[in-house]
Amino acid sequence: MSLHVFLYGARVSTTLTPARVPSPPRPAPRRTRVLALPEARWALASTAAFLLGLALDLGGLPWWAYGPLYALAYATGGWEPALEGLRALRGRTLDVDLLMIVAALGAAAIGQVLDGALLIVIFATSGALEALATARTADSVRGLLDLAPALANRVTESGEETVPAGELAVGDVLLIRPGERIGADGRVLDGASEADQATITGEPLPVAKGPGDEVFAGTLNGTGTLRVRVVRDPADSVIARIVTLVEEASRTKAPTQLFIERIEQRYAVGIVVATLAVFGVPLVFGAGLTDALLRAMTFMIVASPCAVVLATMPPLLSAIANAGRHGVLVKSAVAMERLGEVDAVALDKTGTLTEGRPEVTAVRPFPGAELDEDDLLALAAAAEYPSEHPLARAIVTSARARGLRIAPATDFVATPGRGVVARIEGRIVGVTRAQDSEPGPERADPGGRTGEAYARRQDTSGATVVLVTLDGVPAGTLALTDRLRPGARAATGALAALTGTAPVLLTGDNARAAARVAEATGLVDVRADLLPEGKVDAVRELQDAGRRVLFVGDGVNDAPALAAAHSGIAMGRAGSDLALETADAVVVRDELATVPAVVRLSRTARRLVLQNLVIAGAFITGLVLWDLLGHLPLPLGVAGHEGSTVLVGLNGLRLLRESAWRPGELQVQGTRG
Secondary structure: OOHHHHHOOOOOOOOOOOOOOOOOOOOOOOOOOHHHOHHHHHHHHHHHHHHHHHHHHHOOOOHHHHHHHHHHHHHHHHHHHHHHHHHHHHOOOOOHHHHHHHHHHHHHHOOOHHHHHHHHHHHHHHHHHHHHHHHHHHHHHHHHHHHOOOEEEEEEOOEEEEEEHHHOOOOOEEEEOOOOEOOOOEEEEEEOEEEEOHHHHOOOOOEEEOOOOEEOOOOEEOOOOEEEEEOOOHHHOHHHHHHHHHHHHHOOOOHHHHHHHHHHHHHHHHHHHHHHHHHHHHHHOOOOHHHHHHHHHHHHHHHOOHHHHOOOHHHHHHHHHHHHHOOEEEOOHHHHHHHOOOOEEEEOHHHHHEEEEEEEEEEEEOOOOOOOHHHHHHHHHHHHOOOOOHHHHHHHHHHHHOOOOOOOEEEEEEEOOOEEEEEEOOEEEEEEEHHHOOOOOOOOOOOOOOHHHHHHHHOOOOOEEEEEEEOOEEEEEEEEEEEEOOOHHHHHHHHHHHHOOOOEEEOOOOHHHHHHHHHHHOOOOEEOOOOHHHHHHHHHHHHHOOOOEEEEEOOHHHHHHHHHOOEEEEEOOOOOHHHHHHOOEEEOOOOOOHHHHHHHHHHHHHHHHHHHHHHHHHHHHHHHHHHHHOOOOHHHHHHHHHHHHHHHHHHHHHHHOHHHOOHHHHOOOOOOO
C-alpha cells in the first residue's frame, strides 16, 4: 500500500466554502498515569520498603524488624531486571541489568545490605523513567484514536441500529447527527453540514460537507445531519494509520544508539574481567577478602554503562512524540537524528511554498468589450463550470466568492491543453490559455495590440493568464496564481537562521513564476525549469560542496531529490504517494512553520544526547578512578552511578514538554510580502 493512501486515501474536496462557525472544544489528549506502569509500581514498592527499612535500621531496631523490608526492596525492585538478565544470558548475551543485580547481591553477601538495597531502588527508578518516556511517546498518538467514537449509528433496511464502530464494514451507511463524531472514514451520500477536522488536516475552521465529499473518522460533525457511506475499514482509517506510522518510528533506533548497543556487550564482558582483576590482584598482595570484594563490587557498579545506554533513546523518542503532537510524523529515530544534522535547505515551489491550488488574482476586461470585471468573470465561470480542470475550479470558486450568478452552459467542448468553449445564453464563450489563443482582432487598446499580445503583456509576474473570448472576439483576461502558503516567508527566514544560509528554490515551473515566489519569500538562489533529475543534480551539487541538505517537497517529481538529500520532508496533505514514501518525515497539516520547528527540535535532541553521554562518561570515569586510586564508599558509588542514570533519563524527558516546540522563536522580522 502506498504511504499516501496509507495516510489519506482520496483527497478532501475543497470545492465548497467552509462555514465560519466556532469549533467545538476538543478532548484533551490522554496521558499515561505514572502508576499505570508496572515498572513504576514495582519501583514505588521497592522505594517504600527501602525507606521504611532504613527508618527502622537507623532507629536501632533489631535485624528481624528491618531485614525483611530490605529483602522486600530487593525482590520488588530487582525481580524484573534479574529475569531479563537471565533471559539475555540464556541467549548468550551479558546484560547490564544482570550486572546490577549481581553487584547488589554481592554487596549483600559481604554485609552491605543497605547499599545493595539502595542500588536496587535507584536502578528500578531509572527503569521506571525509561518506561515513562516510552509511554508518553505512545500517548501523543494514542490520543488520536480516542477521538474516534466507540459506537456508530448504522442505517439498515429495517431502520437504524447502534453498533460498535470497530464492527463497521466498507459499504455500510451511517447516520451522523449534529454534534456527533464520525465513526469511520467515508463519503457523504446526502445532507449538508460542516466538519471540524483539524485533528486530521489542521484546518482551523470547520469544512463544509455535502454529497460526494470525504469525511474522516474522529472528526466532529457540525449543525447538519449527514448520511455517510463507509469507504475504509475502521482499522485502516486515517487516524489508525497515523498511529501505526508513529509507533513504527518509535520502535526504530538511532545510529548513536545502535553504536552503543554494539559495544555494550563487549563492554559488559570487559567489566566482568576487570572486576575479577580488581578483586584478585589485591588478594595476591595480601589484601583482606572483604575489602577486596567490596572494592570489586563497587567497581562493577560504577563502571556499568547504564547511563550511557539510556543517553540516546529518551531524547529522540521524546522528540518524535512532541513532533507527532504538532503534526509532523518523523518515521524513525534515525530520521530524527539526521534532521538535526542539516546545514542547507532546498525547497520545492508548487505544493510546498505554495498551496498548489490556483486562485484568480486579477480580472481585466479589454477596453471596448463593454464588460465590467464581474461580467467577464461570470462568463468565464459559466463556460468553465462543467470542467474539472484546476484552473476551471479556481475561476468558478472566484465567481462564487463574489456572489455572481453562473449561467448554465450548453454545447460544452474541452480541448486538453488549450481550454474550453461553451454556449452561454446564446453566445459562444471561450476560455483558453493566452499562449494557445489564436490572434484575435485588434481592440480599442492604446497600443493597438491583439488580444493575445495584450494578454502576454500582462503576464509579467509569473501568473497564468487565460484569455476570455465572446463570439470569437477577445473580451479580457484572467490572471491566476498559485497562492503562497501562510507563513512561507517566516518559515524560509527561520530555516535561514537555523542553517546560516538562505534556502534554495528548486522548481520545474517557469522562471517568472519562480521569481514571484522567491520575491515573496525572500529567497535569492532560484533554479527554475528543472526536470526531476535537475533537482537531484542541484541537491548533489550542494552535497558535493560539503553541505548536508534537507529537501522539502511534495510531488512525484520531488521523490528523487528527497531520496538523494541527506534528509527529506514531504508535505503530507497534498503530497504524492512516492514523495511520502521516500521522505524521512511527513508534515501532516501542511504547515510550513513546522519544518524549521522540527529541525530545531532534532538539534535540541542531539544536544541532549551529547549532554547525556558527557554526563554518563564523566560520572563513570570519575567514580572508577576514585574506586581504583582511593577508597570509594559503596553507598556513594551507588548514589553516583544510579544518580547519573536518573539524571540522564530526566534530561531526555525534557523534550516531552510543550515548551520544547517553539516554532515562532526562530521567525524573523519583516515577514510581510
